[in-house]
Amino acid sequence: MNISLVCVPYQGDVARWGNAMGPRAFLDHGLVQQIQEQGFSVSEPAWIELPRSERTRDTVTNLGNIARRTATAVFTALSKGDFVLVLAGDCTHAVGPIGGLAQAKGAAGVVWFDAHGDMNTMETSTTGLWGGMPYAVALGWDLADWRLAAGLVHPVRPEAAALIGTSDLDQAEIEALHSHPIFWLGAQDMMQQNGEKRVQTGLRQRANEAPGWYLHIDLDVAGPEELPGGLTPAPYWPPRDNLLMSVKAAVQAVPVGVATIAVYNPSSDINGRGLRLGLDMAAAILAGLKG
Numbered sequence: 001m002n003i004s005l006v007c008v009p010y011q012g013d014v015a016r017w018g019n020a021m022g023p024r025a026f027l028d029h030g031l032v033q034q035i036q037e038q039g040f041s042v043s044e045p046a047w048i049e050l051p052r053s054e055r056t057r058d059t060v061t062n063l064g065n066i067a068r069r070t071a072t073a074v075f076t077a078l079s080k081g082d083f084v085l086v087l088a089g090d091c092t093h094a095v096g097p098i099g100g101l102a103q104a105k106g107a108a109g110v111v112w113f114d115a116h117g118d119m120n121t122m123e124t125s126t127t128g129l130w131g132g133m134p135y136a137v138a139l140g141w142d143l144a145d146w147r148l149a150a151g152l153v154h155p156v157r158p159e160a161a162a163l164i165g166t167s168d169l170d171q172a173e174i175e176a177l178h179s180h181p182i183f184w185l186g187a188q189d190m191m192q193q194n195g196e197k198r199v200q201t202g203l204r205q206r207a208n209e210a211p212g213w214y215l216h217i218d219l220d221v222a223g224p225e226e227l228p229g230g231l232t233p234a235p236y237w238p239p240r241d242n243l244l245m246s247v248k249a250a251v252q253a254v255p256v257g258v259a260t261i262a263v264y265n266p267s268s269d270i271n272g273r274g275l276r277l278g279l280d281m282a283a284a285i286l287a288g289l290k291g
Helices: 018-028 031-037 059-079 091-105 134-138 144-149 171-179 195-204 240-253 273-290
Strands: 002-008 083-088 108-113 161-166 183-186 212-218 256-262
Touching: 002 018, 002 031, 002 059, 002 091, 018 031, 018 083, 018 256, 018 273, 031 273, 059 083, 059 091, 059 144, 059 256, 083 091, 083 273, 091 108, 091 134, 091 144, 091 212, 091 256, 108 134, 108 240, 134 144, 161 195, 161 240, 183 195, 195 240, 212 240, 240 256, 240 273, 256 273
Parallel strands: 002 083, 083 256, 108 161, 108 212, 161 183, 212 256
Antiparallel strands: none
């Protein structure tokens, strides 16, 4: 199997700062070699850029333009039969890969590993943080212009959606999870023995709800000890090994065609733990593909 790498070097719509430097750091520290050592071939990374001609003073418009370009790159790679690994600055850039997958497969399911829900809307958000909204956008709950820019014409169905590893949810997100048939497994559930089996069992029951699945990993799901310097650190988190086993189990449970690793700021990672976490997450994804 060939792995297509798609790099989105932006934190929100800002380049060359903070988490925007994460994708380059993973490549500079041996990600391609690691993929090859696991028995896969790798294409030259595709780098997503927001040209000056497309930049506006509106962040959502800019995020939509980045999402459109990302969706095209993902669609192109999937059309060749590749598995797509996206390296993204932050979670705002999940909408593009989901759109590209939906265009290639007809519809997309989503497995979202995160300490947070990212399911807020403009109405429910108490912070206005764009990074707290992309899953809600993909589900069709708000900001349709952002979703449609990514070519995600039909929102992700709640029956084909999962949220795993959370420990910091707003009340509106909790109410939404109780109101929609989304598979939800919090951090406390994953701290228990055989948490990865609960992930695999829950996802297998939904595997047929979408022809193609997207796996999203916000590295902050592992907590501030494993990801130093995060802007919104988790209050508690599953053990590192539990997370890695759960990511592998998720890939084995549903037909994942695209995965994203997001939220790594190399300037805050003094001892390299965050870097190692990201590389190990990539290894877990690929181990899942190998079955």
